[in-house]
Amino acid sequence: MTSEPGRTRRRGTELEDAILRAAAEELTAGGYAGLTMDKVAQRAGTNKNALYRRWPNRLALGIAAYRQLAVAVEPPDTGDLRADALELLRRANRHWSSALGAILRELLAAAGGAAELLAQLPDQSADATAATWFTVLGRAVARGEAAPECLHPRVSTVAIVLLRNEFVVRGVPTAPDDVLVEIVDEVYLPLVRQRGTLNPGGAAPTGPRRG
Template identity: 40%
Template sequence: MGERRRGAELEEAILDAAWLELAEHGYAGLTMEAVAERAGTSRPVLARRWDGKGPLAVAAIRQQLAKHPLVVPDRGDLRTELLELLKGTAERATGIAAAFTLLSSTYFSETWSTPKDLHAAIVQGEARPLSAILERAAKRGEIDPAKLTPPVESLLSVLFRHYVIMNFSAPPPALRKAWVDEVFLPLVKVR
């Protein structure tokens, strides 16, 4: 028999197991018992750490996001970086939506939360790559920083989230390109 896992090692194993259960069964099929069995632990161990499957599912998603951070290096071109960011975000959203099927009424009725609450819980403390991209573009003189008002700066994120919530999938490449070329860049480019 192997050595008993504790602390961070045990928590990582539990969250990995929860992620796999989400991927196979969706949120509605997620059970604390199945996660405990897959992780090789007991349900009381899970209950000491998470108050139900909602918080466990959010923690599992947060761990996956932390394992696969969204980083867009300096490409020297705002458009290229924005499209790369949206592509990476789409890949993450597809994985999360497929695994979690979170936008079901089950999750929200069980946790008494809203999509906004869920988004805040998932991205809490995560790096903001869009801000870094916009700062670099402003330093390169590609955009006018005075045009980056809060509504404009958050526009791509809002469009993306809205699409995912309304369609239960990530926006297709052509739509992401249109958002960048026809909506966002005309608002911020230096004339």
């Protein structure tokens, strides 16, 4: 595509930012199904070669654009583990049923089991998810609400894993609130509170310690 008269040719970060903005706008307008390299190039005022030099395919660009749309939110800090856990699950529930969540579901379906691509999605990164739950649990441990041994990646994230399983098994983007309450009250809280008694004299827990 030829630059317009009088327009400075963009390069480097400036061009990349313009492409990502255009891709994010295309995702918002038509979802991943409507995202094409041609449309993004046209919206960004550049050519497809500029896109392919940075992203090898439509999926890689879609994931990068989604990262522009996803807003990081601080973990809840209500002073109560049950309330914090429910808020985290309710946030996930709202997100999955939102327009942005629909885009995320499309990207997950397109990525299949490609771990290297899934790790780039802020909502699906195992490290990011574990860090959020570690933060909430670390505060609970410091307050004496949970055993220090619960600070293990598989234990700390069990609630969100169970919620995602609801989405997959039932094939729906949202779960009833009573399911979230059941996950927290019947599985999550008993597990993190009794973890220490189940592993007396065990190895030191994995993950950050608070307090």
